[in-house]
Amino acid sequence: MAVRDYIRERFFPHLWCPGCGHGTIMGAMIRAIEDLGIRKKDIVIVSGIGCSSRICGYLDFHTLHTLHGRALAFATGVKLSRPELTVLVPMGDGDAFSIGGNHLIHSARRNVDVTAIIMNNSIYGMTGGQYSPSTGYGDFATTAPYGNIDRPFDVVKLAMGAGASFVARTTAYHVTSMIKIIEKAIKHKGFSVVEVLSQCPTYYGRKNKFASAVEMLKHYKTHTTPIGSKEKEKNPELIERGIFVQEELPEYCEEYEKIIHMASQGG
Amino acid sequence: MKKNVLFLQGNEACVEGALCAGLDFFAGYPITPSTEVAELLSYRLPKKGGKFIQMEDELASMCAIIGASLTGKKTMTATSGPGFSLMQEALGFAVMTETPCVLLNVQRGGPSTGLPTSGSQGDVMQARWGTHGEHAIIVLTASNNQDVFAMTVEAFNLSETFRSPVILLLDEVVGHTRERLIMPQPGELHVVERLKTSVPEGTNYHPYLPREDGRLPMSDFGHVHRYNVTGLAHDMWGFPSTNPEVVYELMRHLVDKIQGHRTEIAMIKEFYIEDAEILFISYGSSARTALHVVEDRRQRGEKLGLLELQTLWPFPDGIVKKRCSAVECVIVVEMNMGQILQEVKRVSDNPEKVFLANRIDGSFIAPADILNILRIIQGKGA
Numbered sequence: 001m002a003v004r005d006y007i008r009e010r011f012f013p014h015l016w017c018p019g020c021g022h023g024t025i026m027g028a029m030i031r032a033i034e035d036l037g038i039r040k041k042d043i044v045i046v047s048g049i050g051c052s053s054r055i056c057g058y059l060d061f062h063t064l065h066t067l068h069g070r071a072l073a074f075a076t077g078v079k080l081s082r083p084e085l086t087v088l089v090p091m092g093d094g095d096a097f098s099i100g101g102n103h104l105i106h107s108a109r110r111n112v113d114v115t116a117i118i119m120n121n122s123i124y125g126m127t128g129g130q131y132s133p134s135t136g137y138g139d140f141a142t143t144a145p146y147g148n149i150d151r152p153f154d155v156v157k158l159a160m161g162a163g164a165s166f167v168a169r170t171t172a173y174h175v176t177s178m179i180k181i182i183e184k185a186i187k188h189k190g191f192s193v194v195e196v197l198s199q200c201p202t203y204y205g206r207k208n209k210f211a212s213a214v215e216m217l218k219h220y221k222t223h224t225t226p227i228g229s230k231e232k233e234k235n236p237e238l239i240e241r242g243i244f245v246q247e248e249l250p251e252y253c254e255e256y257e258k259i260i261h262m263a264s265q266g267g
Numbered sequence: 268m269k270k271n272v273l274f275l276q277g278n279e280a281c282v283e284g285a286l287c288a289g290l291d292f293f294a295g296y297p298i299t300p301s302t303e304v305a306e307l308l309s310y311r312l313p314k315k316g317g318k319f320i321q322m323e324d325e326l327a328s329m330c331a332i333i334g335a336s337l338t339g340k341k342t343m344t345a346t347s348g349p350g351f352s353l354m355q356e357a358l359g360f361a362v363m364t365e366t367p368c369v370l371l372n373v374q375r376g377g378p379s380t381g382l383p384t385s386g387s388q389g390d391v392m393q394a395r396w397g398t399h400g401e402h403a404i405i406v407l408t409a410s411n412n413q414d415v416f417a418m419t420v421e422a423f424n425l426s427e428t429f430r431s432p433v434i435l436l437l438d439e440v441v442g443h444t445r446e447r448l449i450m451p452q453p454g455e456l457h458v459v460e461r462l463k464t465s466v467p468e469g470t471n472y473h474p475y476l477p478r479e480d481g482r483l484p485m486s487d488f489g490h491v492h493r494y495n496v497t498g499l500a501h502d503m504w505g506f507p508s509t510n511p512e513v514v515y516e517l518m519r520h521l522v523d524k525i526q527g528h529r530t531e532i533a534m535i536k537e538f539y540i541e542d543a544e545i546l547f548i549s550y551g552s553s554a555r556t557a558l559h560v561v562e563d564r565r566q567r568g569e570k571l572g573l574l575e576l577q578t579l580w581p582f583p584d585g586i587v588k589k590r591c592s593a594v595e596c597v598i599v600v601e602m603n604m605g606q607i608l609q610e611v612k613r614v615s616d617n618p619e620k621v622f623l624a625n626r627i628d629g630s631f632i633a634p635a636d637i638l639n640i641l642r643i644i645q646g647k648g649a
Contacts, residue, residue: 008495011506044488046334057495057506062488064337065497066330067360073327077334077342078488080318081292085338085489106323256318263313 019213021172021198069100108162129203284419325350339487359398385629440552533583543572
C-alpha cells in the first residue's frame with residue numbers, strides 16, 4: 001500500500017507547523033507498519049494531548065485521542081482486554097515525562113506489549129513554548145525567560161531504570177534507522193520505549209537561536225552518534241542513538257492468561 | 268428451585284451484581300472503604316475469563332476501563348472520595364466519547380482524606396458536577412444488599428442503553444453492612460447487551476450519529492470499522508470540530524439523551540405513602556434509619572411515609588414534586604448538609620415546608636437525629 005492509504009485525508013491539512021519533525025515520524029511509523037504487514041484493523045493508536053498526539057486522527061487505524069498524560073493507561077486497558085491487537089502510543093515529552101511520568105514508569109515495570117513512540121522536542125508546542133522535563137538546563141522557553149534551571153530527564157536512563165524491556169533513541173534526521181527501530185519496537189513482545197528527537201523550529205528553535213528546521217536537523221546529525229562509537233569516547237557530549245535494551249521478559253497479557261488458566265482450574 | 272441465599276457485605280453484593288450483569292474487565296486502585304470490590308474481583312474475574320488489573324492510581328484505573336470498554340467489554344472501577352476526585356477528568360472523557368462504563372464510589376467522609384472508615388453522602392453534587400463542562404450523568408444508589416445487587420445490574424444496563432458512564436454512589440455503611448442477598452434464578456435477570464452496528468464492512472459507519480431513538484450502535488476496536496474517538500468536540504465521524512452547529516448538536520445530544528429519558532431512568536421505592544402527612548425523602552443508608560422511624564411512629568398512629576430515591580441523577584423531578592404536593596411537610600434525611608434537600612426544595616411547590624434531618628460527623632444517622640427535627644415540626648418542642 002502507499003503511504004496515503006494509511007492516512008485519513010479528511011483530516012488534512014494537519015496542524016503541524018512548517019518544519020516540524022512530527023510528520024517525518026508519522027511517515028516512519030507508517031512505513032514500519034507497512035514493512036511489518038500488519039492489517040489496519042489490527043492496529044490501535046492511543047494518544048494523549050499535545051502536537052504529537054494529533055497523529056492519532058490522521059492515521060486510518062482504530063484511533064483513541066485521550067487525556068493529557070494518560071494515553072498509556074488507556075492503552076493498557078485496550079491491550080489487556082484484546083491482546084491480539086497491536087497498540088502504538090505516540091506521545092510528546094510533556095505528555096510522557098511530566099503529567100504522564102507515572103504511567104510511563106509503571107508501563108515499563110508491568111511490561112504490557114505496547115509501543116510508546118515519544119516525540120521529544122524539548123518544549124510544550126501546543127500551548128506555545130513552555131519548558132518541559134526534557135528542556136535542557138539554560139535553555140529558553142516562554143516560561144523560562146531567564147533560562148531554564150530545571151535539570152532534564154535522560155529518557156533512555158529513565159526507561160531503563162523503570163525496567164522497560166525495549167529502549168531505543170533515534171532522531172527525525174535519521175529516518176531510515178528510525179523506521180527499522182520502530183519495526184523492532186513493534187515486533188518486540190513487551191513494553192517498548194522509542195525516543196525520537198524531533199525538531200520544533202517554531203518554539204524551541206526560535207527561543208534557542210536555531211535559524212531553521214534544517215539547522216536543527218543538522219544539529220541532530222552532528223550532535224548524536226551510534227551507541228558505543230569511537231566518536232563518543234572523543235566527545236562525551238554526543239547523544240547516543242540506537243537500541244539500548246532489547247530483552248525478553250514475561251509480558252503482562254501472557255502472564256494474565258496463565259492466571260486465567262489457574263483460576264479456571266481452581267473450581 | 269432452592270433459593271440461593273448469600274450472607275455478605277454490600278461491597279460483595281455489588282460484585283455479585285456486576286458479574287451477573289456481564290462485567291468483563293475491572294481496573295482499580297486500593298482505597299477504603301471500597302477495597303473489597305477489587306479484592307473479590309481479582310479472584311472472581313479470571314475464573315470466568317475476565318480481566319482484573321490494579322493500576323498505579325485512580326486516574327489510570329478510570330482510563331483503563333474506558334480503553335477496555337472500547338474493545339467491546341463491560342467494564343467497571345471502584346473507589347472512594349479522594350479517588351473519585353482523581354477520576355473526574357476521565358469520567359468527563361467517557362461522557363464526551365459516549366463510552367459505557369460503571370464507576371462505583373463507596374462514599375466516605377470528606378473533604379480531602381476526611382474520614383476513611385466512616386459513612387457519608389457528601390459526594391452527591393460531585394457525582395453530578397464533578398467533571399468540568401456542561402453535561403448530564405446517571406447516578407444510582409441503594410440502601411441494602413438486595414438493592415445494591417439490583418442497582419449494580421441497572422447501572423450496567425443504563426450504561427449500555429445510553430452509551431454513558433454510570434456512577435453507582437453507595438456509602439460506607441451500605442458497603443460494609445453484612446446481610447443476606449437472595450440471588451436471582453437463572454433467566455430472572457434483565458441484562459442489556461451492547462448495541463452493535465449492523466453496518467457492513469466497506470460501508471460508512473458513523474460512530475457518533477444517533478439513530479432516531481437517540482441510541483448509537485457501537486463498533487469494537489479490532490472490528491472492521493476504524494474510527495476516531497476523541498475528547499475534543501467532534502462530528503458524527505468522531506473528527507474534531509469547532510463548527511458551532513456541530514458543537515451545538517453534540518451538546519444537545521449528550522444532555523438530551525439522558526435528561527430526555529429521566530422518567531425512564533427514575534427509580535424509587537415508596538413506603539406508607541398513601542395516607543402520609545409527613546414525608547421523609549432519603550436514599551442510601553440514611554433511608555434505612557428513615558424507614559425505621561416511619562415504621563416505629565406508624566405504630567403510634569403518626570402518618571409518616573418514606574420516598575426512597577434510587578436514581579439521584581437525573582433527579583426524579585416529577586415524582587418528587589407530586590409526592591411533596593400531597594403532604595403537609597417533607598423531611599429530607601441525608602448525611603451531608605443538604606445536597607438533595609436543595610433539589611427537593613427546587614421542585615417542591617412549598618419549599619418552605621421542606622426540612623433537613625442530617626448528620627455530618629461520621630456517625631451513622633440515628634432515629635434520634637430524625638426525631639429531634641420531627642418533634643420541632645410537630646410543635647412538640649426541641
